[in-house]
Amino acid sequence: MQFYSILFFLFAAILFVLYYTVFRKKQWILLLVGSLLFYVWLAGPRIVFLMITSVTIWWAAKVFDRLNDRRKQEQKAEGITKDEKKAIKKKYIRKKRFILVVILVINFGMLAAFKICNLLPAPEGGLLANGLLLPLGISFYTFQAVSYLADVYNGKYKHEENYFHFLLFVSWFPQIIQGPINRFDKLKDQFFSKHAIDWDTFCRMMALFLFGAFKKYAIADVLARTVQVIYEAPVQEQTGAVVVFGMLVFAMQEYADFSGGIDMAMAVSGLFGIQMLKNFEQPYFATSMANFWRRWHITLGAWMRDYVFYPLAVTKPMMNVMKWGVKKFGNTGRILPAAIGNVVVFLIVGIWHGTGWNYVFWGLYNGVLIAVSELLAPVFKRMAEKLHINMKSNGFHVFQIIRTFILVCIGLLFEQYQRVADSFIALRCVFTRPDWDLSTVESILNRTLAKDMDFVPFLVLLAVVLVFICSVMRERGTDVFLWIQSKNAFIRWGIWMLLIFLTIASFAYVQDAGGGFVYANF
Amino acid sequence: MRISKKVGKRILFVVALLAGVVVLNAVATFLVTPYSSASGAMFAQYRKIEKNSLDMVYLGDSHCYEGINPSVIDEKTGLRSFNLGTNAQSLYHSRELLEMVMEEQNVKSVVLALDPYFLGEGHERHSRPEAAFVRARNTGQPAGVKLKNAAGFMFDAEYGKDTESVNYLFPWVSSRSAKGSWQKNVQAKIAGEEPANANWNNYREPDGFKPFTQINDYDHAGAAKPDEWTPEMLSEDALGELEAICELCRAHGAQIMVIGVPNTYSWVLRTGPAYLERNAAVKTFLAERNVSYYDFNLVKPEYLLMRKDDFKDWEHCNVTGANKFSSVLADVWMMENEGLSAADMFFSDDTYFTAIKRIDSLYLESRMIPGEGIEVTATPWTGSEVEIEYAFAEKDLSDPDAKYEVVRPYGPEATFTYPETKSGTKQYRVYARQKGDDDYESLRSIRVEYERF
Numbered sequence: 001m002q003f004y005s006i007l008f009f010l011f012a013a014i015l016f017v018l019y020y021t022v023f024r025k026k027q028w029i030l031l032l033v034g035s036l037l038f039y040v041w042l043a044g045p046r047i048v049f050l051m052i053t054s055v056t057i058w059w060a061a062k063v064f065d066r067l068n069d070r071r072k073q074e075q076k077a078e079g080i081t082k083d084e085k086k087a088i089k090k091k092y093i094r095k096k097r098f099i100l101v102v103i104l105v106i107n108f109g110m111l112a113a114f115k116i117c118n119l120l121p122a123p124e125g126g127l128l129a130n131g132l133l134l135p136l137g138i139s140f141y142t143f144q145a146v147s148y149l150a151d152v153y154n155g156k157y158k159h160e161e162n163y164f165h166f167l168l169f170v171s172w173f174p175q176i177i178q179g180p181i182n183r184f185d186k187l188k189d190q191f192f193s194k195h196a197i198d199w200d201t202f203c204r205m206m207a208l209f210l211f212g213a214f215k216k217y218a219i220a221d222v223l224a225r226t227v228q229v230i231y232e233a234p235v236q237e238q239t240g241a242v243v244v245f246g247m248l249v250f251a252m253q254e255y256a257d258f259s260g261g262i263d264m265a266m267a268v269s270g271l272f273g274i275q276m277l278k279n280f281e282q283p284y285f286a287t288s289m290a291n292f293w294r295r296w297h298i299t300l301g302a303w304m305r306d307y308v309f310y311p312l313a314v315t316k317p318m319m320n321v322m323k324w325g326v327k328k329f330g331n332t333g334r335i336l337p338a339a340i341g342n343v344v345v346f347l348i349v350g351i352w353h354g355t356g357w358n359y360v361f362w363g364l365y366n367g368v369l370i371a372v373s374e375l376l377a378p379v380f381k382r383m384a385e386k387l388h389i390n391m392k393s394n395g396f397h398v399f400q401i402i403r404t405f406i407l408v409c410i411g412l413l414f415e416q417y418q419r420v421a422d423s424f425i426a427l428r429c430v431f432t433r434p435d436w437d438l439s440t441v442e443s444i445l446n447r448t449l450a451k452d453m454d455f456v457p458f459l460v461l462l463a464v465v466l467v468f469i470c471s472v473m474r475e476r477g478t479d480v481f482l483w484i485q486s487k488n489a490f491i492r493w494g495i496w497m498l499l500i501f502l503t504i505a506s507f508a509y510v511q512d513a514g515g516g517f518v519y520a521n522f
Numbered sequence: 523m524r525i526s527k528k529v530g531k532r533i534l535f536v537v538a539l540l541a542g543v544v545v546l547n548a549v550a551t552f553l554v555t556p557y558s559s560a561s562g563a564m565f566a567q568y569r570k571i572e573k574n575s576l577d578m579v580y581l582g583d584s585h586c587y588e589g590i591n592p593s594v595i596d597e598k599t600g601l602r603s604f605n606l607g608t609n610a611q612s613l614y615h616s617r618e619l620l621e622m623v624m625e626e627q628n629v630k631s632v633v634l635a636l637d638p639y640f641l642g643e644g645h646e647r648h649s650r651p652e653a654a655f656v657r658a659r660n661t662g663q664p665a666g667v668k669l670k671n672a673a674g675f676m677f678d679a680e681y682g683k684d685t686e687s688v689n690y691l692f693p694w695v696s697s698r699s700a701k702g703s704w705q706k707n708v709q710a711k712i713a714g715e716e717p718a719n720a721n722w723n724n725y726r727e728p729d730g731f732k733p734f735t736q737i738n739d740y741d742h743a744g745a746a747k748p749d750e751w752t753p754e755m756l757s758e759d760a761l762g763e764l765e766a767i768c769e770l771c772r773a774h775g776a777q778i779m780v781i782g783v784p785n786t787y788s789w790v791l792r793t794g795p796a797y798l799e800r801n802a803a804v805k806t807f808l809a810e811r812n813v814s815y816y817d818f819n820l821v822k823p824e825y826l827l828m829r830k831d832d833f834k835d836w837e838h839c840n841v842t843g844a845n846k847f848s849s850v851l852a853d854v855w856m857m858e859n860e861g862l863s864a865a866d867m868f869f870s871d872d873t874y875f876t877a878i879k880r881i882d883s884l885y886l887e888s889r890m891i892p893g894e895g896i897e898v899t900a901t902p903w904t905g906s907e908v909e910i911e912y913a914f915a916e917k918d919l920s921d922p923d924a925k926y927e928v929v930r931p932y933g934p935e936a937t938f939t940y941p942e943t944k945s946g947t948k949q950y951r952v953y954a955r956q957k958g959d960d961d962y963e964s965l966r967s968i969r970v971e972y973e974r975f
Contacts, residue, residue: 005682005685005687237890493542497543508696
């Protein structure tokens with residue numbers, strides 16, 4: 001399903017009108033019905049898996065709070081000793097942990113099973129035959145639901161009494177295609193409070209939708225064919241120029257596709273007064289790999305931080321590692337558990353993206369880079385002092401951005417080449433087969449661009465420049481929408497019309513457009 | 523009801539925004555969309571025909587409207603027929619067209635030119651030609667009909683969830699004149715010229731036939747690459763549409779004959795023996811529904827011998843080929859009409875491959891061998907019993923007057939490695955002749971980029 005399609009427009013428009021009119025007193029019920037209908041419409045009977053996740057997790061969270069209450073009651077009993085209180089606590093922790101493990105096994109087991117089955121060759125006939133078995137948004141709703149379960153388990157907030165409230169959180173239709181991974185405590189009040197239509201918000205959301213569509217269609221989809229041609233070619237025959245060009249183009253395509261899709265989803269959600277969590281913050285302006293992951297797919301990074309990294313960092317073995325590290329390396333040793341935690345987290349992030357060895361390697365690449373840079377941070381600082389480099393200067397800031405971008409681009413090779421060795425061969429080609437007169441790049445462009453459309457590279461370039469300017473403004477804290485609205489009518493209308501025109505014009509190039517979103521199958 | 527100033531301003535804003543988009547769209551549509559289209563020209567000619575005057579219609583894609591000349595058939599059969607073929611016409615739209623024609627004409631016979639491509643899983647329908655088809659169908663129709671047809675496309679189960687549904691409102695996105703012809707296109711629109719004058723591509727004769735005079739360039743035309751087919755590729759949806767078309771004819775008492783329009787030998791041979799397998803599967807499917815299927819690619823040479831210069835490109839007849847084929851098609855139709863089977867006129871097994879006596883064309887593949895040169899392999903599209911010899915030549919691209927020089931004389935090996943010592947763009951050519959002949963029968967050239975590291 002494309003957000004830019006007549007059926008989605010119609011669906012959203014009907015929901016929007018009903019939301020602010022007929023259902024204005026029970027808005028959340030309409031959102032729930034709409035979300036479930038949307039899911040059934042796209043995924044049909046596979047809604048069963050979403051229901052299993054929502055029911056099991058909602059029930060487990062309820063049980064956690066019940067067990068907490070029972071424990072408190074037992075501990076309050078008269079004449080109970082401190083040791084007995086401890087024993088009661090332990091007993092209930094064991095019970096809760098058991099339930100937690102069972103529920104996690106069920107839900108992550110389902111996710112893993114689907115992902116693995118999808119990778120295997122489809123058998124003839126039966127449920128697995130059509131290769132479409134991965135339930136829509138299973139990664140996103142599973143991660144969301146598990147975050148709720150973990151929060152209730154940790155006592156961050158109480159469980160939700162009304163199952164249907166929780167079901168709305170899990171099935172919320174704008175997020176179901178490609179995220180972001182929301183948190184229950186951040187959306188709850190928004191879902192269940194009354195919303196009135198607001199003209200400014202409406203205009204802002206329409207502009208956000210347009211900007212998202214612009215990125216997705218005028219950049220990502222136009223570049224898709226070029227990316228495909230580059231990475232399908234035998235890697236041994238690539239020249240250095242093509243490898244570098246390929247990395248740049250893929251970096252643009254992936255960002256434009258994912259962030260464009262997220263902008264559209266945020267805009268649709270925003271039309272109903274629901275502000276979902278931010279998922280991007282100018283990632284290519286990151287100054288380090290760790291910083292990059294706080295700007296790219298922010299909600300996944302935050303999820304990993306809260307539910308994998310922190311719990312792992314406080315485990316006994318990690319504490320022992322820290323003690324050993326401090327003994328061996330002094331203060332630097334304190335960073336060891338964080339470094340190991342980062343490697344583990346990114347290994348999981350890698351597997352989440354795909355189960356091939358290239359994704360495992362890509363995850364490790366990111367994790368090791370972050371771990372090493374943290375471990376060596378004091379060394380870098382000393383080196384900079386010795387070389388009289390001002391680490392707070394603008395020049396050094398730009399250097400950090402370029403360095404991080406290069407590291408991110410190298411990582412993208414592992415996403416594209418299924419064989420890990422191919423990524424290294426491609427990197428080798430940069431130095432051994434340079435071709436810096438760009439004739440091979442020109443040849444690829446000639447093959448991928450339609451003959452009667454030599455304006456396309458200019459269209460993409462213009463689109464990329466516009467997105468870049470917008471990113472610089474955002475990085476400087478400017479509200480771009482307000483900035484545009486503050487301009488005179490001629491400039492304001494010119495910008496909106498240009499975005500609309502370029503977005504629509506991009507379809508002229510994309511043959512059989514609408515290949516879906518890169519992040520739609522997670 | 524009073525509208526506040528604030529609300530009024532907002533309504534004005536929305537109206538102005540929509541008006542802006544409408545104006546932009548109208549300007550772009552006027553400048554970019556062609557004066558007419560292949561589908562538009564067909565509909566324009568069809569609408570000139572008075573009701574209940576047609577006896578026979580032909581349905582299908584470009585194979586149909588470039589391969590079947592109704593006037594040749596009409597002369598032999600004494601019927602009045604019309605070619606309803608349109609660009610990339612899917613079986614889905616063939617059925618829609620047939621429904622329309624059955625209401626407007628008293629058609630007694632239908633010939634469906636089947637393109638195996640549309641029978642393939644995943645190829646059943648294509649949004650852009652379908653959008654062009656709907657727009658062409660809508661030209662000159664009342665607003666209600668236009669709206670109904672447009673809504674049918676935009677809310678179609680397949681396209682409604684896709685970007686193409688919205689883009690239907692922006693015709694210039696999918697339908698545009700070729701680069702360099704915008705000015706001519708606009709001038710033609712303003713002057714109200716006939717499509718033929720504005721763009722030959724959109725010309726149709728009054729009976730829907732589109733005559734092409736050019737001849738396929740077997741050396742330079744995009745390669746006839748090897749193709750694959752397995753029974754799993756046969757789409758159930760496409761077969762369902764095929765069945766619906768047969769049913770529709772039956773319901774209206776019309777006779778239907780399904781055919782394959784001749785392509786070059788190369789186009790058939792590239793699929794190999796699987797071509798016969800697919801053909802047999804379609805034949806069986808149709809036979810179970812009492813419908814005859816004749817693939818004229820498999821017609822015996824004593825009945826129809828298509829020459830190399832009977833084709834406009836690999837898969838389409840030119841006017842000479844179309845006339846030749848249409849004449850035989852008329853014979854087969856008459857036999858069918860008399861209750862006779864024409865099956866004996868066609869090959870049904872691999873004797874087809876032995877009957878081909880010419881080298882239709884060559885398909886070349888190249889691969890770079892670092893440090894050595896470029897290996898070129900020739901695959902001949904020819905009969906199974908033809909013995910071939912190959913010669914490999916090259917041309918110096920730096921010299922504008924250079925001619926091809928043979929670097930490996932005629933021999934049976936179809937592979938040769940051109941030794942290369944420096945990077946650059948190379949131009950190679952392979953000649954093929956039948957054993958014992960003095961001169962080549964087919965040639966193919968290839969341009970390869972070589973980097974020596």
